[in-house]
Each structure stands twice: as structure tokens, then as C-alpha cells.
Amino acid sequence: MDKIEDCISFLLGKAQQRVTRRAKELLAEHxxxxxxxxxxxxxxxxxxxxxxxxxxxxxxxxxxxxxxxxxxxxxxxxxxxxxxxxxxxxxxxxxxxxxALRAPLDSAMEKLNAEVVELLGKDWPRFHRMLRKVGTSG
Incomplete structure (x- = not known):
């Protein structure tokens, strides 16, 4: 591999870090x-x-x-x-x-999901299917 930035593990890790950071921000209020x-x-x-x-x-x-x-x-x-x-x-x-926290926490995570869907646009459904495939294959 020429560059670490082309490594699937690195790319998935960076994506996970970004999503987790945003989730922490949204959940921190509670x-x-x-x-x-x-x-x-x-x-x-x-x-x-x-x-x-x-x-x-x-x-x-x-x-x-x-x-x-x-x-x-x-x-x-x-x-x-x-x-x-x-x-x-x-x-x-x-x-x-x-x-009692169910509604506000679900709302926070729905906001995160909406942000990712907006970022990916029409690629979202395929991306979601691919994440499930990678995450459940073994």
C-alpha cells in the first residue's frame, strides 16, 4: 500500500472517529x-x-x-x-x-443520521447496505 490514507481500516477508522465525535457532542447535553x-x-x-x-x-x-x-x-x-x-x-x-430520555436521545441520534444522509446524498442507501455487509460478514 502506497499511502495509509488508502487503507480501508484507516478510512473506516477516520469515518468512525468523525461520527463518534459528533454523537458525543449531540448526546453530551444529556x-x-x-x-x-x-x-x-x-x-x-x-x-x-x-x-x-x-x-x-x-x-x-x-x-x-x-x-x-x-x-x-x-x-x-x-x-x-x-x-x-x-x-x-x-x-x-x-x-x-x-x-424519559428516550425521546431526546433518539432525536439527537436522528439528527446525526440526517447529517450523514445529507452529506452522502443519493449515495446513502448504497453506503448503508455496504456498511451492513462489511459489518456482518465473517
Missing amino acids: DVTPVQYAALCVLWEKDAQTAAELGARLVIDSATMTGVIDRLERSGLIRRHADESDRRIYHLYLTDRGR
Whole structure:
């Protein structure tokens, strides 16, 4: 490869950095990070999931997932309850505050999506399909 700027890994990394930076800006008003937003999204779909279920869905290792959960709990967005049959397992529940943030956080991320769609114009549908293909092939 002649230049690093032609490397797919470099290009995807730079794109990811730009999108993540903008997501952080948009979510900062609510003191939520992009990974916390992703965890909340999964809980908005189905409350009372375990950390393992959340981590599997988000493809996050257990140590990282524990940190995300700890921060969400400290922020008052979720609460943990031990499983009655196995006290090593905790189920995660949204608090009222966690549920109330759905609309404003979704709105922030919809704004980010709209910005990317505007940037890409008519190339957006194809780009979206290609991202899914690259992200799910294996």
C-alpha cells in the first residue's frame, strides 16, 4: 500500500472517529455517551435484560459492559436487581429518568443520521447496505 490514507481500516477508522465525535457532542447535553445510548436502546426495546444479554447484543465484552452499566446506574438511568434463582445474575431495569430520555436521545441520534444522509446524498442507501455487509460478514 502506497499511502495509509488508502487503507480501508484507516478510512473506516477516520469515518468512525468523525461520527463518534459528533454523537458525543449531540448526546453530551444529556450526559450520555454513545455506548450508553446503545445500551439504553436495547433496554428500551426490552427491559429486565442481563448484562450478558446486553453485551451480546452490543458485541461488548463483560468487563466493558460492567463499566457501562455502573455508569448508567450512577447516573440514575437504570437499576440492578439480583435474579431470585441465581444471585450472581442481575437484571437491568430502566428508571423513570432512563425511560424519559428516550425521546431526546433518539432525536439527537436522528439528527446525526440526517447529517450523514445529507452529506452522502443519493449515495446513502448504497453506503448503508455496504456498511451492513462489511459489518456482518465473517
